[in-house]
Amino acid sequence: MSETTARDTIGGDLPGPGSPPQRQPGRLRLAFDAFVVRREATIFIVAVGLLLYFWANNEDFLSHNNLVNLSQQTAPYAIIATGVVLLLVCGEIDLSVGSVFVLAPFLMHYMVDFYGVYPIVAIIGSVLAGAAIGLANGLIVVVLRVPSFVATLGMLFLVLGIMLTTSHAYPAAIPEAAEGLAGWFGQADWSELIWCLIIVAFFHIVLTRSRWGLHTVATGGNPLGASEAGIRTGRIKIGNFMVTSSLGAFAGILEAFRVNSIDPSAAGADGAAPMLVAVSAAVIGGTALAGGSGTVVGALLGALVLAELRNGFNLIGISANPFNIILGLAIIISMVLNVHLTRLRRAGRR
Amino acid sequence: MNTVPVTTAPALAVEHLAKGFGAVTALRDVNLRLEKGEVLALVGDNGAGKSTLLKILCGFHRPDTGRILLDGEEVVLKSVDHARSLGIDAVYQDLALVNELTVYHNMFLNRERVGRTRLLHNRTMRRIAQEHLDEMGVNIPSVDVEVAKLSGGQRQAIAVARSVYSEARILLLDEPLAAMGAKEGALILDLVGDLKARGEVSIIIIAHNYAQVFEVCDRVNLLQHGEITFDKRTAETSVGELTDLVVEEYRRSRAT
Numbered sequence: 001m002s003e004t005t006a007r008d009t010i011g012g013d014l015p016g017p018g019s020p021p022q023r024q025p026g027r028l029r030l031a032f033d034a035f036v037v038r039r040e041a042t043i044f045i046v047a048v049g050l051l052l053y054f055w056a057n058n059e060d061f062l063s064h065n066n067l068v069n070l071s072q073q074t075a076p077y078a079i080i081a082t083g084v085v086l087l088l089v090c091g092e093i094d095l096s097v098g099s100v101f102v103l104a105p106f107l108m109h110y111m112v113d114f115y116g117v118y119p120i121v122a123i124i125g126s127v128l129a130g131a132a133i134g135l136a137n138g139l140i141v142v143v144l145r146v147p148s149f150v151a152t153l154g155m156l157f158l159v160l161g162i163m164l165t166t167s168h169a170y171p172a173a174i175p176e177a178a179e180g181l182a183g184w185f186g187q188a189d190w191s192e193l194i195w196c197l198i199i200v201a202f203f204h205i206v207l208t209r210s211r212w213g214l215h216t217v218a219t220g221g222n223p224l225g226a227s228e229a230g231i232r233t234g235r236i237k238i239g240n241f242m243v244t245s246s247l248g249a250f251a252g253i254l255e256a257f258r259v260n261s262i263d264p265s266a267a268g269a270d271g272a273a274p275m276l277v278a279v280s281a282a283v284i285g286g287t288a289l290a291g292g293s294g295t296v297v298g299a300l301l302g303a304l305v306l307a308e309l310r311n312g313f314n315l316i317g318i319s320a321n322p323f324n325i326i327l328g329l330a331i332i333i334s335m336v337l338n339v340h341l342t343r344l345r346r347a348g349r350r
Numbered sequence: 351m352n353t354v355p356v357t358t359a360p361a362l363a364v365e366h367l368a369k370g371f372g373a374v375t376a377l378r379d380v381n382l383r384l385e386k387g388e389v390l391a392l393v394g395d396n397g398a399g400k401s402t403l404l405k406i407l408c409g410f411h412r413p414d415t416g417r418i419l420l421d422g423e424e425v426v427l428k429s430v431d432h433a434r435s436l437g438i439d440a441v442y443q444d445l446a447l448v449n450e451l452t453v454y455h456n457m458f459l460n461r462e463r464v465g466r467t468r469l470l471h472n473r474t475m476r477r478i479a480q481e482h483l484d485e486m487g488v489n490i491p492s493v494d495v496e497v498a499k500l501s502g503g504q505r506q507a508i509a510v511a512r513s514v515y516s517e518a519r520i521l522l523l524d525e526p527l528a529a530m531g532a533k534e535g536a537l538i539l540d541l542v543g544d545l546k547a548r549g550e551v552s553i554i555i556i557a558h559n560y561a562q563v564f565e566v567c568d569r570v571n572l573l574q575h576g577e578i579t580f581d582k583r584t585a586e587t588s589v590g591e592l593t594d595l596v597v598e599e600y601r602r603s604r605a606t
Contacts, residue, residue, distance in 0.1 A: 205469070209470050210468065210470060211462050214462060214470065215460070218448045218451065218459060221448040222448045225445065225448060228444075229460045230460045292448070
């Protein structure tokens with residue numbers, strides 16, 4: 001008896017903000033909704049718009065050579081941003097990934113030239129060293145409870161210092177033994193892009209279709225609730241720190257092969273540049289710093305937009321100086337859009 | 351009060367439970383029993399130790415001393431997961447729902463179905479979530495919406511439905527009516543009444559506002575300063591009697 005009555009009453013006529021929405025929205029409304037719902041859609045339109053704009057101003061923008069340039073200006077940052085997105089989604093940040101980016105190729109160089117390690121093993125070893133740095137970041141944050149901003153700020157300088165001390169701040173050549181691998185790892189025209197697409201696709205699936213990804217969202221969205229549900233949020237965070245540092249290391253190796261030199265200033269004087277670009281790409285791509293939401297594909301598109309701006313300005317002869325103005329505005333505007341589009345979505349679109 | 355008859359072991363019994371945090375004694379000596387299929391209200395003022403007791407029962411904290419018996423057998427709850435595997439599940443005040451995830455992902459949070467490729471089996475989860483919510487009479491626009499879009503009552507219903515789905519035999523509801531309008535509250539009370547009618551789960555409702563939960567409960571326990579000071583069937587007591595007790599206690603504590 002009471003079963004049937006309950007069935008009829010529960011949630012039946014609630015006035016709450018989540019009560020059944022009107023069923024017959026117009027077609028325009030649907031299109032708009034789809035647009036708003038797909039975080040990536042907005043940034044995709046921007047990327048295409050910029051492409052057309054620069055192409056209209058200079059045909060060379062879409063020439064083979066420039067497309068290669070664009071891909072190489074996008075790929076390493078998109079790879080780093082992939083890790084950054086995972087971390088931001090679970091509510092953490094890694095400032096140190098840029099200095100891991102510069103350290104990794106030096107580690108490869110030391111292993112091959114000083115210890116006679118096989119080049120491919122040295123590459124894997126450098127990426128694993130990156131993972132170890134990520135593990136250290138994760139443990140400091142999770143076990144010692146240091147906010148990730150501070151923990152990884154320390155790690156940024158620590159790793160940068162190790163790189164500068166061991167290399168005496170001198171550039172090194174790609175190890176001769178490794179030259180055979182150069183084409184595979186960044187030197188060939190599309191090599192970086194192919195790695196980037198593989199990595200982005202893989203982690204897009206991880207974030208959207210795996211338990212790990214779901215738990216990453218849960219950890220960032222409701223840390224207490226996630227742990228109450230039995231999710232080991234510490235493990236999720238540590239894992240994502242490791243992914244980020246590994247990807248930073250790998251991107252550093254790709255870039256070293258591409259420019260055919262191992263440069264101690266590859267990440268700028270303070271080792272922060274790649275990280276800042278990656279965070280910008282992630283934010284422009286729709287990832288919230290508050291945790292709980294973000295997309296890897298969005299970050300790739302964000303990195304592409306940044307590359308288009310940098311490359312396009314150069315090509316149509318505008319000084320590179322206003323670039324930062326555009327970048328700054330792009331970050332702020334996309335963040336504002338993020339906040340408000342999210343609110344719009346949450347409001348049940350009425 | 352704490353002699354457990356061998357013949358009808360209660361679903362859950364707690365004997366001489368104590369817990370302190372540093373210098374603070376949260377639970378002094380708690381004795382409590384929950385019969386099978388019963389709805390027990392655990393009431394008490396803020397700071398009486400309700401939350402601590404809840405967190406011990408769901409495996410989040412370990413008691414300093416005392417025993418917990420499940421169907422008459424002593425258990426040591428090692429973790430939330432462990433307690434849950436034994437059929438004890440808590441619905442917390444914050445509901446442990448993730449706003450950014452859909453209803454069906456929340457329903458399966460940390461118990462997700464995965465295929466052979468280790469990818470999420472979204473279609474299966476969506477279907478089961480919908481069936482289960484329909485069966486429980488929980489009405490929401492769609493299991494595909496993010497939880498953030500739901501009302502407080504709906505969110506609570508989802509959290510309860512999740513626990514029931516996970517085959518909880520003992521459900522701990524922490525302040526299920528806090529910050530909820532009358533209609534929303536009625537939704538939850540109906541849900542509890544529905545569960546009681548089925549008789550599959552035993553429920554402890556933790557509440558500081560006992561008047562709200564009085565009608566759905568079989569029995570009321572009053573927790574004061576880390577001890578159960580009052581234990582009566584709802585049929586034998588009234589909201590007024592409880593109020594008198596609490597007020598009297600308050601006056602006494604102020605006098606000393």
